[in-house]
Amino acid sequence: MLTFEKQGYWSVTETVNVGDNTSVSVEMYPSSASFKLENFPANISIPENTIYTLTFTLSPIQTSATYNTYLSLSGLSGVLEVRKDGSLVSPENGKYYLGDISSPVQVSIKFKAGSVGTHGFTITLTSNDAIMSKTYTTTKQVVYKVEPLPFSVQMPSEWQVGTNELRISESSGQSYLITAVLKDSQGNEVWSDSYAFSPYEAHTFTVNVPSEGSYTLELQWNGRTAVYDITVNPAITLKTKTLTVSEGSEGVITLHFKNPSSDVQYYTIKLSGGFLPAEINQSISVGPLTEKDVSIAFAVPEKLTYDAYELNVQVLQGNATVFSDRVAVSISDSSSFSLFGGGSSGGKTLYYGLAALVGLGLFVAILRRR
Incomplete structure (x- = not known):
């Protein structure tokens, strides 16, 4: 021995x-390190925008130095999850707690590859001895290459609620099936479609987006998945959230419409509720690739019971409601005291009384001068 x-x-x-x-x-390791990273892939090549799982074995060099182990990653964006022996490890302030490690464990890091090119990041493992008197640090530099997809993807310049065209062109000279899946922010599938591509064939998917918000588009082929983050901005926004009017006057609310599509969009605006005696309807159109403000006027009754109301705003496209919101309308106080005129009889009486007193004072002054 x-x-x-x-x-x-x-x-x-x-x-x-x-x-x-x-x-x-024999292979000797620095005494400042506590782990060996074994079964590590030699060459890592990933298609762009796809999900990749890096798996390796974490083996203690000396078990006396592998207590309270943390794993951290620097230079790597798009980390989706870290697992230890198949169990998900939740991040704690950017680090992943692996605990006390006395025997080899399997660690996996799932992340989304970025743009084409050569990239790298650093894996750092920190641990302690049994009495927490000394800290050990093990580092590993990871280099990976991102390759172009075997097909080209043309997305809309701006995604919109409703139909959107997604064009995919096969560019590698192969035949395979591509499945496109749209998921909402909760991971629920809201649309999907598949197409069998021949070499160098192009196909246009019609993607239906149900509402504005954040989505994930997945393109699945040959056991791989390319992932794209999509944001659908609202086509309609309410610019007038609050409004102050007076009794017997007129109020105006304004909505902003945006049409990123190449077709004319037709809408019906409905204003109801509050003090309105009947629903107000207004039909509008928005030209292709344009945006505009639309204002709706309404009359305020002479006498109102409350000093604040809510009006319901609804926008329909055909029979479907594509937007709804509320406007808070405050009624200004027209009965407040005004020295020189006012809206109330009490204010006017006080005004006339003051005028009479002024007139009497002038009359007394004239008599005294005589």
Whole structure:
């Protein structure tokens, strides 16, 4: 049995059977590190925008140095999850707690590849001895190459509620099936379609987006998945959230319409509720690739019971409601005191009384001068 020692490294003990042409090969690790990263892939190549899972074995060099282990990643964006022996590890302030490790464990890191090119990131493992008196650090540089997809993807310049065209062109000279899946922010599938591509064939998918918000578009082929984040901005916004009017006056609310499509869009605006005696309807159209403000006027009754009301705003496209919101309308106080005129009889009486007193004072002054 031979023990190999070197300053700054963990000692290694090997059992040697002595014989002819006996040779011994040992691998020594710095004493500042506590783990070996084994079964690590030599060359990592990932198609762009796809999900990749990096899996390796984490083996203790010395079990006395692998307590309270944390894993951290630097230089890697789009991390989806980290697992230890298949169990999900939740991040804690950007780090992943792996606990005390006394035997080899499997670690997997799932992330989304970015743009085409060569990329890299650093895996750092920190651990302690049993009495937490010393910290050990193990680092591993990871280099991976992102390759172009075997097909080209043409997306809308701006996604909209309703139909959108997604064009895919096969560019590798192969035949395969591509399935396109649209998921909402909760991961629920809201649309999907498939197409069998021949070499160099192009096909246009018609993607139906149910409402504005954040979505994920997945393109699945040959066991791989390319993922794209999509934001559908609202085509309609209410610019007038609050409004102050007076009794017997007129109010105006304004909506903003945006049409990123190449077709004319037709809408019906409905205003109801509150003090309105009947629903107000207004039909409009928005030209292709344009946006505009639309204002709706309404009359305020002379006498109202409350000093605040809510009006319902609804926008229909055909028979479907595509937008709804509320406007808070405050009624200004027209009965407040006004020295020089006012809306109330009490204010006017006070005004006339003051005028009479002023007139009487002038009359008395004139008599005194005589």
